[in-house]
Structure formats: C-alpha cells, structure tokens
Amino acid sequence: MMTASIFVVVYAAVLAFAIACVARAVGYARLPLHLRWELYPIPHEEKERARHGGSYFELTDWWTKPTHINLLGELRSMASEIFFLRGLWEFRKKMWYRSYPFHLGLYLVIGAAGLLFFTAVLSILFPAFLFSGTAGIIQFAYRAAWLAGAILILLGAASLLIYRLTDEQLRPYTVPGDVFNLVLFIATPGLLCCGYLVRPADSPSALALAQGLLTFDTAVKVPGLLATGLIIGSLLLAYIPLTHMSHFIAKYFTYHFVRWDDRASLKDRKLEAKIAEYLTYRPNWGAPHVGGNSLNSWGDIVTSNPTQGGRK
Amino acid sequence: MKQKVKLRDMSKEERKPLIHLEDQDLMALPPPLDDPARDHGWTPLSEQVQQNYECALDDTCAVSVLKPKSPEEEKALVGKFLTGLEKLFTRENNWTFLQPLILTMEHCAKCQTCSEACHIFEASGKNELYRPTYRSEILRRLYFKYVKRGGLVSAWQHGDIQLNWPLVARLIELSYRCNLCRRCAQTCPVGADNGLVAHELRKVFSQEMGIAPKELHDNGSMLQLKVGSSTGMNPEAVKDNIAFIDEEISERTGIEVRTPWDVEGADILLIHNAGEILAWPENPGAFALVLSAAGLSWTMSSELVAYDSINYGLWYDDVQFARVALKHAEAARKLKVKKIVIGECGHAHKALSVVADRVLLGESNIPRVSSLTLLRDIVISGRIKFDPARNNFPVTLHDPCNVVRLMGVVEPQREVVRRLCPKFREMEPHGVDNYCCGGGSGFAIMSGHNFADWRFRISGRKKLQQILTAFQDCLEPSIPKYLCAPCSNCKGQLRDMLAYYDLWEKNKILYGGLVELIVNAMVDTKPGFIQWEWH
Numbered sequence: 001m002m003t004a005s006i007f008v009v010v011y012a013a014v015l016a017f018a019i020a021c022v023a024r025a026v027g028y029a030r031l032p033l034h035l036r037w038e039l040y041p042i043p044h045e046e047k048e049r050a051r052h053g054g055s056y057f058e059l060t061d062w063w064t065k066p067t068h069i070n071l072l073g074e075l076r077s078m079a080s081e082i083f084f085l086r087g088l089w090e091f092r093k094k095m096w097y098r099s100y101p102f103h104l105g106l107y108l109v110i111g112a113a114g115l116l117f118f119t120a121v122l123s124i125l126f127p128a129f130l131f132s133g134t135a136g137i138i139q140f141a142y143r144a145a146w147l148a149g150a151i152l153i154l155l156g157a158a159s160l161l162i163y164r165l166t167d168e169q170l171r172p173y174t175v176p177g178d179v180f181n182l183v184l185f186i187a188t189p190g191l192l193c194c195g196y197l198v199r200p201a202d203s204p205s206a207l208a209l210a211q212g213l214l215t216f217d218t219a220v221k222v223p224g225l226l227a228t229g230l231i232i233g234s235l236l237l238a239y240i241p242l243t244h245m246s247h248f249i250a251k252y253f254t255y256h257f258v259r260w261d262d263r264a265s266l267k268d269r270k271l272e273a274k275i276a277e278y279l280t281y282r283p284n285w286g287a288p289h290v291g292g293n294s295l296n297s298w299g300d301i302v303t304s305n306p307t308q309g310g311r312k
Numbered sequence: 313m314k315q316k317v318k319l320r321d322m323s324k325e326e327r328k329p330l331i332h333l334e335d336q337d338l339m340a341l342p343p344p345l346d347d348p349a350r351d352h353g354w355t356p357l358s359e360q361v362q363q364n365y366e367c368a369l370d371d372t373c374a375v376s377v378l379k380p381k382s383p384e385e386e387k388a389l390v391g392k393f394l395t396g397l398e399k400l401f402t403r404e405n406n407w408t409f410l411q412p413l414i415l416t417m418e419h420c421a422k423c424q425t426c427s428e429a430c431h432i433f434e435a436s437g438k439n440e441l442y443r444p445t446y447r448s449e450i451l452r453r454l455y456f457k458y459v460k461r462g463g464l465v466s467a468w469q470h471g472d473i474q475l476n477w478p479l480v481a482r483l484i485e486l487s488y489r490c491n492l493c494r495r496c497a498q499t500c501p502v503g504a505d506n507g508l509v510a511h512e513l514r515k516v517f518s519q520e521m522g523i524a525p526k527e528l529h530d531n532g533s534m535l536q537l538k539v540g541s542s543t544g545m546n547p548e549a550v551k552d553n554i555a556f557i558d559e560e561i562s563e564r565t566g567i568e569v570r571t572p573w574d575v576e577g578a579d580i581l582l583i584h585n586a587g588e589i590l591a592w593p594e595n596p597g598a599f600a601l602v603l604s605a606a607g608l609s610w611t612m613s614s615e616l617v618a619y620d621s622i623n624y625g626l627w628y629d630d631v632q633f634a635r636v637a638l639k640h641a642e643a644a645r646k647l648k649v650k651k652i653v654i655g656e657c658g659h660a661h662k663a664l665s666v667v668a669d670r671v672l673l674g675e676s677n678i679p680r681v682s683s684l685t686l687l688r689d690i691v692i693s694g695r696i697k698f699d700p701a702r703n704n705f706p707v708t709l710h711d712p713c714n715v716v717r718l719m720g721v722v723e724p725q726r727e728v729v730r731r732l733c734p735k736f737r738e739m740e741p742h743g744v745d746n747y748c749c750g751g752g753s754g755f756a757i758m759s760g761h762n763f764a765d766w767r768f769r770i771s772g773r774k775k776l777q778q779i780l781t782a783f784q785d786c787l788e789p790s791i792p793k794y795l796c797a798p799c800s801n802c803k804g805q806l807r808d809m810l811a812y813y814d815l816w817e818k819n820k821i822l823y824g825g826l827v828e829l830i831v832n833a834m835v836d837t838k839p840g841f842i843q844w845e846w847h
Contacts, residue, residue, distance in 0.1 A: 091425045243469065
C-alpha cells in the first residue's frame with residue numbers, strides 16, 4: 001500500500017510538472033506580439049557585428065541586404081548561458097559561486113534520472129542488457145552523477161540560503177517563500193542521501209525502484225527515509241513550475257522573444273498581419289487624451305489627434 | 313548619513329521624504345571634481361512646493377502631482393491606480409508590452425545582479441531607494457496581490473504590500489528616477505527588465521490617471537501634435553529658422569547651403585529633433601551642408617509633426633508614441649521618399665526605427681535609417697575631402713543608449729571619429745556597455761523645482777566620471793576638448809551638467825554633435841567650423 005502510494009505521488013508529480021510547464025509555456029507563447037524591445041548585443045547577428053554589439057541598422061540600406069542569422073553564435077551564447085550561467089559569471093560572481101554548483105547539481109541529477117530510466121526501460125524490454133558492459137558503464141555514470149548532483153544541490157542550496165539571509169542586498173527582498181523553496185532543495189537531496197546511506201540491506205536498488213515505477217510493481221519495498229525523500233522530491237517537482245523557479249521556461253521567451261527579437265516587419269510581413277489584428281482591439285484607458293472608451297479601436301485612437309478632435 | 317529604506321516605507325502615511333542624500337554619500341568623482349568644495353549643495357524644495365505637491369520620496373520632485381484635498385480624493389486616486397494596474401495586464405489595453413512585462417513580473421530571482429549595472433544606484437552611493445529592484449518589487453507585490461489576487465499564499469510566496477495613496481504618490485515619483493537606459497536588463501541572467509517596469513508604471517499614470525510630467529506631456533507630445541513641434545515652432549517658423557541657419561552656415565563655411573523642403577520623390581526625408589534648430593543650429597546646418605556636398609537627393613517636410621523627430625511618448629505613453637510615429641511615417645509616405653533618415657537624436661532613433669516597427673503597417677512601413685550610418689557612408693565614400701588635422705584636439709564619444717544598446721548602431725560613429733579625429737579616445741565602458749548621460753527618458757528637458765540638481769548630481773554623475781576620466785591627461789584649460797554626443801537630449805543634459813560644474817570655463821570641455829566634426833574637417837570649408845565658445 002505504501003509503495004503504491006509513493007508511486008501514485010511520483011506519477012502525479014511528474015504529470016503535474018509536465019502540465020504546469022506546458023501551461024506556462026503556452027500561456028507565454030499566446031501573449032500578443034509586443035512592440036520591439038531588443039537589447040544589444042544580439043548573438044545571432046553577423047559575427048563581426050555581434051562582437052561589438054552592432055545590428056543590421058549599421059548597414060547601408062539594411063532592408064535591401066539578405067537577412068543573416070548567425071545560428072552558431074546564438075547556439076554558443078545559449079550554451080554558455082544554460083550550461084555555465086555566463087550572465088551571472090560576468091556580472092555577479094559572488095552569486096555565481098553559489099548558484100552554479102546548485103544548477104550544475106540539478107543538471108547532473110536530471111542526467112542521472114535520464115540514464116536510470118533509460119537503463120530501466122532497456123532492462124525491462126531486454127533483460128540481458130543488464131549483463132552487458134555498456135549497462136555497467138551507464139550504471140556507474142548515473143550513480144556518480146546522482147551522488148555528485150545531490151551533494152552539489154545540497155551545498156549550493158544551503159549556501160544560497162545563507163547568502164540570502166545574511167547579505168544586506170538580498171535580505172530585504174527575501175520572502176518566506178524564497179526560504180521555503182531553498183529549504184525544499186536542501187531537504188530533498190538530504191533525505192535521499194540519508195535514506196540511501198542508512199537503508200536496510202534488503203532495500204531495492206535505484207534501478208529496481210525505477211523498474212518498479214515503470215511497471216507499477218508494488219512489491220518493491222521502499223525504506224521510510226528514502227520514501228520521505230521521494231515524496232518531498234515529487235512535491236518539489238510539481239511545485240517548481242508554479243513559482244519563479246520556472247525561469248528555465250521564461251528564459252526562452254525573455255531571450256528569444258524580447259531581448260534578441262530583432263525581426264523587422266519590412267522583411268517579415270506575417271508580423272504586420274498580427275499587428276493589424278491588435279489594432280482592432282478596443283482599449284478602455286481612462287485618461288482623457290487617450291480617448292479609450294471600449295468603442296474606439298487602437299487603430300482609431302492612434303490615428304486621432306487629441307489636440308484637434310476627430311480622426312486625422 | 314545613509315538611511316536604510318525598506319519596501320514598506322513606501323506606504324508611510326507621514327509625508328516626509330524617505331531619504332536625503334548628502335554629498336559624502338555620493339559616488340566619488342575624479343579630478344578636478346574630487347574636491348568637495350567644487351560640488352554644489354542641494355537646492356531645497358520650497359515650503360510652497362512641499363505644501364502643494366506630493367514630494368515625499370526624496371530630495372526632489374519631478375512630476376508635480378498636486379496633493380489631494382481630502383481622504384475621499386485620495387481613495388478615488390488609489391482606485392484609479394488599481395484600475396489602471398489591472399488594465400496594464402490585459403491584452404486589449406497593453407498588447408504593446410504585455411509579454412515582457414509578465415515575464416519580468418513572474419521571474420525575477422531577486423539576485424540583485426542588475427543593481428551593480430545601474431548608474432543611478434551607484435552614483436547615489438548605493439541608496440536602496442534607487443536600486444532597480446526596489447521599484448520593481450513594489451509593482452511585483454501589487455501585481456500578485458491585486459491583479460493575480462493571490463491572497464495569503466501569494467503574500468507568503470511573493471511578499472505583501474500595503475496599498476494607499478502615499479505609496480501611489482511615491483511610486484509616481486519613483487517611476488521618474490530611472491533613465492530607462494536598460495543597462496540593468498542587459499545584465500539580468502533571467503532576462504527580467506526593470507527599465508520596462510518604470511516605463512509601464514509611467515504608462516499607468518499617464519494613460520489611466522492622466523498624470524505625467526508637464527515637460528513630457530502638455531509641453532511635449534501634446535504640443536507637438538497641436539502645433540507640430542514641442543519647441544512650439546509651427547511649419548512657417550521652422551522654415552524661417554532653417555532659412556536663417558542656411559544663410560549663417562553658408563557665410564561661416566563659404567559654401568552655399570539651401571535646405572530643400574517638401575521635395576516629392578526625394579530619396580531621403582531628413583527629420584531632426586527640432587530642439588537642434590533652436591539650441592544648436594550648427595547641427596542641422598552642418599547636415600544640410602554635408603548632404604548637399606555629397607550630392608544626395610534629400611528633403612525636409614513641413615507637414616505637421618514631421619519636422620520634429622522627437623517622440624516623448626516613447627518614455628511614458630504608448631498612445632502618444634504611436635500617434636507621433638504615424639505622423640512621421642505619413643509625411644514620408646506623402647512625399648514618396650525611399651527612406652527616412654533620423655538626425656542626431658537618440659530616442660527618435662529608437663522610437664521610429666525600432667519600437668515603431670510594430671506600429672507602422674503597409675505603405676507607412678517606410679525604411680528608417682540612422683544618420684550616423686549615412687554620415688559614415690558619406691565620409692568613407694571619398695565624395696568629400698577631409699583634413700583630419702583640423703580636428704587635432706582631444707575628442708571623446710558619448711554613446712546614446714537609444715542608439716547603441718537599444719538599436720545596435722555602434723561602429724558607424726566610431727568609424728567617423730577614428731578617421732577624422734586623430735586624438736580620439738574612448739570612454740570606458742563604451743558601445744553597448746555605455747552609461748546613460750543622465751538625461752535619458754525625458755530628464756534632459758525636466759528641470760522643475762530642483763530636479764536639475766538631482767539629474768546632475770545623481771543620474772548624470774557616472775557619465776561625468778567617465779568624461780573626466782577620458783580627458784584626465786589634458787584637463788588644463790589651455791587644451792580645448794570636444795565631447796561628441798550625437799543625440800539632442802544627451803547634449804541638453806551634458807550642456808547643463810558641464811555648466812553646473814563649470815567645466816567649460818575651468819577645463820575647456822565643449823560638447824557637440826558628430827556632423828559638426830565632419831564639417832570642421834572638410835577641406836572645402838573655411839577652417840574653424842567648430843567655434844570654441846560656450847553655447
């Protein structure tokens with residue numbers, strides 16, 4: 001019964017995480033195309049211009065030139081931000097020393113989970129796989145990645161928590177929710193590590209647990225401390241996309257659709273079609289000079305002249 | 313003595329300023345301003361101003377909001393603010409910035425990386441009130457509490473805030489303590505944008521409550537829409553003034569100059585910030601000379617609004633912004649020009665080239681280009697002969713935020729000064745990492761009460777430090793120095809700030825545009841186009 005309950009919590013958490021992430025991403029994606037608000041440098045600019053932060057506006061008659069997208073530059077910039085938190089390294093090293101281990105730990109744990117379930121699936125489909133040398137290497141890799149990741153998360157989160165509570169720049173902006181989030185990140189790997197260390201001899205291995213989860217094999221017995229860690233970790237997983245910690249979703253939009261969005265409507269007429277739709281919206285801003293009364297559209301309003309009355 | 317301001321202080325009923333800045337609190341300046349005796353004291357706000365206006369934020373007052381006469385009036389204003397706040401987060405009312413705003417509201421990690429990048433925060437001696445996240449955190453808490461209606465869980469997760477009239481009144485002022493340079497946004501690892509927060513707050517105050525600084529609204533965008541220019545010049549006046557400038561420039565350079573007006577089918581429609589025509593006539597005059605000497609087909613327009621590139625709506629009101637941008641594009645469409653060239657005005661660059669790109673549709677979507685790019689093309693084309701020795705004085709270059717960080721025009725102006733100014737030296741940092749002049753987002757034209765003190769001592773302080781550092785090897789008054797600032801608003805701020813610190817009289821630091829350096833180096837003109845006198 002207890003195992004079944006744990007499995008249900010894990011399934012529910014994974015499902016909640018996926019649904020909430022998709023909902024958040026779809027919500028952001030459905031927001032209207034905004035006015036251009038890019039920030040330079042933009043890494044997908046031509047190599048030389050990207051280096052000094054230039055744009056196609058530096059070109060003579062830029063609209064007559066072919067659009068050049070430096071995909072490699074953009075990927076390089078993304079990779080250094082995602083895998084090394086380059087922005088933080090460049091602008092706030094004190095925070096990077098705490099935040100990077102934490103994030104690296106998360107990547108390692110995610111990687112370990114991926115490898116674990118990959119092994120579990122293969123071992124269910126092809127039981128002989130477990131006796132191969134590859135399986136041994138993969139098992140070693142996920143164990144090492146998990147252990148390193150859990151320690152890094154624990155230390156990173158603890159160090160972030162201490163920093164947040166003691167630094168005079170951070171403390172005034174720290175709310176109970178922030179403390180709670182970090183405590184959850186300390187508790188989860190802490191409980192899982194402790195649960196692993198003090199597990200009884202007949203405890204299932206991580207692989208057996210993963211196989212049990214995949215096949216809903218409730219015969220797998222999960223020791224209490226490990227079970228607590230699994231449940232708290234599951235709750236944390238479901239909780240992340242409900243908070244600002246889902247910035248892994250937000251960053252896709254803030255970078256690609258705000259900071260780096262330099263698409264010119266002269267070259268992309270689809271943008272014009274969207275804007276034409278927005279100009280039919282009927283705002284109701286209250287200041288007299290706006291003339292918004294839910295009857296006039298944006299198109300009507302912006303082609304009117306408040307100093308002369310009527311549409312000009 | 314630095315006071316530690318807390319977020320909840322914004323709601324304090326007591327109408328006393330939350331902070332007072334002393335000279336010793338501020339960021340130190342290099343020589344010759346390292347001597348505190350050469351600094352100025354604050355001009356205190358008069359008793360009358362303090363009695364009549366809401367001035368309970370800091371030492372100054374930018375917006376001049378009249379104090380409500382009764383608690384009922386206060387309540388009504390708070391209600392209006394709340395209504396505006398709700399509208400700010402609806403697509404019908406704010407499709408223009410909804411996506412970046414929501415992303416900023418929901419994902420700030422409060423890591424304070426942005427604070428280190430803010431020149432106002434640094435110059436103030438890192439006063440909490442001017443921390444970029446201070447303002448944003450207030451709006452964020454209001455968003456979760458009143459727009460998302462998060463209740464107690466939200467207060468626990470995002471922090472609580474008490475909404476009352478003192479908070480709204482202080483927030484109005486606080487939204488005008490940011491230059492909207494977005495240097496903070498450039499450093500945010502998540503991509504949150506505290507500059508946008510100030511911008512969006514200003515929109516609520518203007519678009520819903522009808523509150524905006526007089527210089528930006530009544531005497532700015534409204535005057536421009538009424539008579540054609542925020543300078544008050546109507547089409548006849550602007551043509552007269554330009555004719556006078558043409559005469560003056562012809563005499564000064566020995567080359568006949570005549571500005572073409574309303575030429576249908578010209579290649580280029582040139583739009584200046586009309587402030588140049590009145591304050592720095594040598595700038596439009598130099599443009600006329602260079603464009604004509606290069607043999608380009610160009611014109612200016614006498615159509616209402618189209619002879620003044622300013623677009624103050626960019627800083628506080630999307631509706632006013634779009635109205636002016638459409639007028640600019642409409643004039644170009646009528647004249648059937650191939651492109652619009654924007655004169656040396658930073659915010660006009662960004663407004664018409666970048667932000668308005670998603671306002672101008674179909675026939676109004678006429679290509680817009682920077683005059684800096686055009687000037688670079690002319691200089692390197694070989695069509696005009698230059699003698700760089702004529703510019704043999706120290707020159708440094710100020711980068712207007714709207715042109716570099718917000719539009720990506722970085723190298724063209726440098727190609728010109730490198731080629732024509734043998735003693736050119738960069739400020740550090742420069743290009744897209746530049747610092748604002750301190751006059752950005754309208755401050756350069758705002759001097760009500762004692763606000764000028766604030767913009768010279770606080771918002772302009774970092775730029776002042778950069779200028780003095782760039783000229784540190786030649787501060788003697790015997791060496792004339794040129795601070796090149798290809799932007800009207802920046803020039804306005806730099807003019808006032810250099811005068812405030814007496815840096816022309818005592819150190820011979822002059823400021824001016826880019827095109828003046830070009831004309832000064834032209835072999836075919838009489839030498840000495842740049843006149844070393846204060847203006």
